[in-house]
Amino acid sequence: MISTGINGLDEMLGSGIPRGSRVLYSLEPGVDGQLFMISTLSCALAKKRSCLVVLPNTTVDAFRNDAQRMYGARPDLALAPVTFIDSVDWERIQKSSRSPAGRARELEARIRKICREYDVDVIFVYFDLLNEEFGTDDAAAIFTSVQEMEKEKKITLVIEHLNMEGTGLLDHFIRDLKFDLVLAIRSSFRPFPQFNYFTLVHTSWADLPARSVPFIIGEGRVIPYIPRIVVTGPASSGKSTFVLNAADDGHSVDRRGPGGSMTTVALDFGWIRWKDFDITLYGTPGQERFDSLLPSYLGHAMGALLVVDATNADQLPRARLLIEMVARRRIPFAVAINKCDLPGTLDPSLIRRILAIGDEIPLYQISATRKSDVNFVLESLVDSITQFRY
Numbered sequence: 001m002i003s004t005g006i007n008g009l010d011e012m013l014g015s016g017i018p019r020g021s022r023v024l025y026s027l028e029p030g031v032d033g034q035l036f037m038i039s040t041l042s043c044a045l046a047k048k049r050s051c052l053v054v055l056p057n058t059t060v061d062a063f064r065n066d067a068q069r070m071y072g073a074r075p076d077l078a079l080a081p082v083t084f085i086d087s088v089d090w091e092r093i094q095k096s097s098r099s100p101a102g103r104a105r106e107l108e109a110r111i112r113k114i115c116r117e118y119d120v121d122v123i124f125v126y127f128d129l130l131n132e133e134f135g136t137d138d139a140a141a142i143f144t145s146v147q148e149m150e151k152e153k154k155i156t157l158v159i160e161h162l163n164m165e166g167t168g169l170l171d172h173f174i175r176d177l178k179f180d181l182v183l184a185i186r187s188s189f190r191p192f193p194q195f196n197y198f199t200l201v202h203t204s205w206a207d208l209p210a211r212s213v214p215f216i217i218g219e220g221r222v223i224p225y226i227p228r229i230v231v232t233g234p235a236s237s238g239k240s241t242f243v244l245n246a247a248d249d250g251h252s253v254d255r256r257g258p259g260g261s262m263t264t265v266a267l268d269f270g271w272i273r274w275k276d277f278d279i280t281l282y283g284t285p286g287q288e289r290f291d292s293l294l295p296s297y298l299g300h301a302m303g304a305l306l307v308v309d310a311t312n313a314d315q316l317p318r319a320r321l322l323i324e325m326v327a328r329r330r331i332p333f334a335v336a337i338n339k340c341d342l343p344g345t346l347d348p349s350l351i352r353r354i355l356a357i358g359d360e361i362p363l364y365q366i367s368a369t370r371k372s373d374v375n376f377v378l379e380s381l382v383d384s385i386t387q388f389r390y
Contacts, residue, residue, distance in 0.1 A: 051123075214302065
């Protein structure tokens with residue numbers, strides 16, 4: 001296996017990329033996604049894999065300096081044997097042959113020679129210039145033919161490409177060029193501007209659902225990131241308990257209500273590092289007078305959880321109104337029936353009927369005081385978020 005260096009992604013892939021695979025990192029215009037390739041290269045070098053890096057659009061020094069400047073990440077060339085074909089080599093190839101076919105043959109011959117001399121394990125290709133020169137199929141064939149001729153070595157091929165053609169190009173790489181892993185790195189203005197995410201489009205070795213994972217770049221690495229999950233529900237349903245039990249670092253702004261119980265008057269806030277995701281939880285006040293704030297909390301949310309007191313039927317009409325507000329945002333959401341460890345709980349099917357939610361909306365019976373219940377709900381909601389199409 002070859003690691004991508006992105007823990008959340010490696011976990012989805014089942015520990016990484018099998019040897020001999022063909023991998024495409026497809027970047028949409030404007031997305032900040034170059035670190036995916038650099039991260040995979042760094043991991044290969046750290047495992048002392050012999051690597052060939054083909055970057056016809058820049059020099060080795062410029063490549064290393066750009067990686068350092070943009071991300072604070074510099075692939076350590078001393079960790080493993082690594083060879084480059086850079087812009088200087090590409091210029092020599094262009095001068096030695098006037099026809100595209102001749103240049104393709106010479107480049108392929110150089111690659112094959114390097115693979116044999118240095119027993120190359122992984123070929124990394126910055127594909128854009130070669131795609132312009134030869135076209136997608138002929139450019140890809142330079143490298144896939146080397147894989148075929150050196151089949152016993154199980155050379156892994158990793159390509160980074162700026163995708164100007166959309167999903168049709170991804171389908172072509174999967175269907176016709178037989179790529180094993182296709183990862184699309186994308187940006188969107190929904191649920192908020194300049195929202196970056198990667199989509200696991202295709203894996204040949206496992207039947208995995210397409211997943212879209214938000215990310216940020218920080219400390220020289222790709223960090224899966226869910227900037228906001230909103231936890232809402234009627235007053236005294238257990239929202240604050242849920243947020244504080246879920247979070248590594250949680251805060252609540254409370255005061256005593258008319259009955260003497262504590263009630264949230266501003267916002268519960270929790271931050272959690274969970275399975276390589278950085279997640280922030282926002283718990284909203286449950287009183288009707290705060291309803292005007294809920295749309296702003298939901299504005300940049302990627303998911304929502306409605307918490308309902310299973311022992312209090314009087315809460316359900318209020319909970320139904322909150323569900324309608326959440327549903328307008330068209331984001332993944334679930335319902336947690338809280339306090340199920342107490343006597344006198346309502347039947348879940350009755351709650352579902354009163355809330356007017358279909359079977360497609362998950363409904364969980366929990367006690368927010370049990371961390372295992374909270375973690376299960378959070379895991380299920382994150383799973384729904386990563387399978388949501390943005």
